[in-house]
Ligand code: KG4
């Protein structure tokens with residue numbers, strides 16, 4: 001089997017995936033969300049220290065299976081360099097101890113494979129990747145053969161939820177709490193402008209919307225009550241989603257996909273999922289593909305599933321040649 005490690009941001013996770021049939025034999029994740037919540041976002045040095053504590057604890061639980069491990073897959077890009085290093089150091093040590101090769105895995109490719117846990121991968125497909133670090137429209141033709149059709153010019157979709165949440169004093173991470181508050185809110189109360197609505201350019205932008213939300217919150221001032229907060233969340237979520245849908249519709253008209261999927265931490269948002277399902281149906285594509293809710297956010301199971309493909313293709317790298325890369329390749 002493949003032993004996989006994920007530590008690109010604030011989740012420490014290890015998985016074991018069987019090579020023959022991609023069955024998940026073991027998966028555990030320790031999230032640091034609560035540790036970072038008091039700072040309103042991820043503190044890289046704290047995250048690195050917490051990975052150094054959590055990863056060995058999880059690894060201990062894999063002891064009964066270690067003799068069956070054929071390769072170690074580890075996220076090496078993109079992410080926070082100080083946290084990626086924690087995973088890579090453990091991966092290298094394991095490779096030496098078990099005498100197995102190393103498979104460096106791109107975290108974004110990992111998110112794509114969250115669609116194919118315990119099942120065969122199906123390509124080609126269009127993928128909307130919405131996470132805390134990224135907002136990308138991808139055409140995935142085959143394993144590793146990916147064209148990025150659109151990306152964000154500033155903040156990412158998930159990050160904009162985190163920032164709005166921070167402005168409203170709702171804590172970190174913002175996605176789940178903003179979605180929850182939005183359910184009780186009136187999405188028409190605030191008339192936020194959909195970003196880049198008139199430009200044909202395939203790109204995303206969330207910083208302007210974030211500033212519109214900031215002004216609305218400032219205007220409400222101290223008299224802002226719970227209902228006002230819910231209305232801000234609902235209006236923001238509707239506009240942020242309308243922006244994605246508008247650009248996707250432009251993309252679908254120019255370039256219909258065989259199949260369409262949404263992945264990444266923010267793909268857990270049910271408001272977004274529902275609207276994407278309708279759009280995909282309108283353009284007569286097969287039903288929207290999604291990952292199981294628990295595997296939308298960062299996890300080592302998706303890294304292991306991607307690792308199985310990488311293993312079959314022999315994408316091994318020498319221990320002296322492997323580096324972490326914080327940026328998107
Ligand atoms: O993929 P992920 O776990 O980490 C990165 O690779 O960035 O995504 C985390 C991001 C955070 O910004 C979080 O606020 C967002 O996903 N997120 C959501 C929801 N759940 C998580 N955004 C919107 N709605 C949600 N329900």
Ligand code: ZN
Pocket residue numbers: 107111131132264265297298
């Ligand atoms: Zn991620």
